[in-house]
Amino acid sequence: MTDESDEKLNTIEKVGAALVEQLTRVVDHGVGPLAGSRTYAEARAASYGDPERAIRRIINETTVMAGTAGFVTSLGGFITLPVTLPAHITGQAILNARAVAAIAHLRGWDLRDEVVRQAILITIAGGSPNAMLAGFGVKVTRKLAETAIQRLPIEVLRSINKKVGFMLVAKYGTKRSVVTLTKLVPGIGGVVGGTVDATFTRVVARVAKKAFPPLGSDDNVKYAGVQ
Template identity: 40%
Template sequence: MAGVARFVASSLAPAAQRFAPQAAAGVLRQILEFAIDGYQRFPSAERVADNKLEKVGGDVQLAIDAVVDQHIRLAGVQGFVTSIGGLVTLPVALPANMTGLAIVQARMVAAIAHLRGYDLDDPRVRTAVITCLLGEDGVTDRLKKSSLVTSPLAIATAPVFDPELDRQVSTEVVAELIARVGGKRMAITVTRRVPLLGGAVGATVDGWSTYRIGQYADKSLIRRTRRPIEP
């Protein structure tokens, strides 16, 4: 089953790569704004991070672990990612379930970045947050193929913001999100004949991918001295 899902995902990827760069950047920008700034009853990344930090007595690593655990649970709750207040009104060109999960994962990464001292208003940091959604394997594979030129840490700490790199990252991430949905749908379809198993597979896939992305962000976004954006 996993092999079939990977085959479907890899088959969808070339089509997803044709997603217009401007459109991809627009989609990811909306997801980031929702994830970082919050909306209605969906708290901002900074608020979530600060709340966890206070609860663990100021220990940054414990706060990061708590943030990751929280978002794994959110990602695994069937229906949650499609019922976030205001999500259905977002004019995004992606399926609601994929958009919702991306928002949950992006908020998790942004909260980790905030806890590590990064400025979430910095466009370089926002590009790095989006890059982390590719996961370690996704980033490593794209670095080997030269479809991505550098790591999330290098993006976040670059001397200047690179709009072209931001568009490139957005295109790669949207392609990855589309491919993941294809693989997930195939896995659920294969198990749908077994009562309750389809939902369990979906929750497990979402929770596991969120865990992997959280671990990658934790490892990648190490504490660094902030650099001002050069004019």
Template identity: 40%
Template sequence: MSKVNANVIMKTLDWSYEKAVNGFTGFDSAEELAQNYLKNSKDINEAVDSLIRWQVSKSATSGFITGIGGAITMPVAIPANIASVMLVQVRMIAAIAHMGGFDLRDDQVKSFVYICLCGNGAKDILKEVGIVIGTKLTQSAIRKLSSAVITKINQTVGFRLLTKFGQKGVINLGKAVPLVGGIVGATFDGTATRTIGKVAKQAFIIQ
């Protein structure tokens, strides 16, 4: 298997974000997902909580992502399980960001979606790049980020995720795992999904 490094992780994140924002056959976009939950909830907080609960309940089963099927081509050199997990989690975060009124096509918003993937480590990443903000983001704070800061954030996230996946042994164990099947396993556990969802809610939803 080709070497998986931080650059490959970032390419996979970008691939995941594009698929999450635009969707594809059998896989609703983040905006469509958000609208479905908003439509069936009494308010935004209920919609976000419902979305997170659904993601958590499905995260331990391969059926959660069987809809991906062969409709897409995974990034080169990345195990299917890693790419699939990233796609599902990125879409969840992006949907929450959309509910909060953020433009998913802004590079700054995309970077904060990536930060949320690091769960409780999100605040540490912000500190590393010299950003001091409250628990919830504002449109003005995001717009102030320069391209240099965005690049630094993305690089930091890439290394964090590489370490995370490496610790779980996913990079080594994911080589022969098929896309449709038991590809989630311990990698995409409910606890991690719940944590990421809560971080995304704190970041993007003004309560």
């Protein structure tokens, strides 16, 4: 690669790492007017009683907010990145992050667990957690007790975060702000460009419902299809 290509890749890596850090913070603590995922999920569960009804409400609310340009743009202003992305793009990522983690929480997944947190980030990027985590040698069962005792080596965590960072930029970035990743990173999939709207939020929500099945029944089934 040329020096220019190397510089662009370094920029993408920095932006991706910042997105991973910021979205993790959104899940844990919220941002701006939005509460963190646990607080949000538990408030909806208290209102609707049944977790699945609460999840449907979360998806509907998030989809509406994702389609509201002014609201989404205001959220994007709370994220600081090495390269400025349009506020409505980062706002979409914030909304999707909170919703995915809320779905996982309502279905019994521990948001503090390292593997679960990685799966949430992959889902936010529109990826399939089972396939990607398996590629790093991670096997996750649906038993929370088993999942919680699994600790990933720091090198594995860094590798996963780096790839997730690239995926997030590919999904939420624009040509104007970064580059077309497919030309620089083989296999990353998709061209950077265009806006992510309510339709993508629906897609991410469907992936989240599949990736985080309800715990408690048939706990021996492997997580999200990982065999």
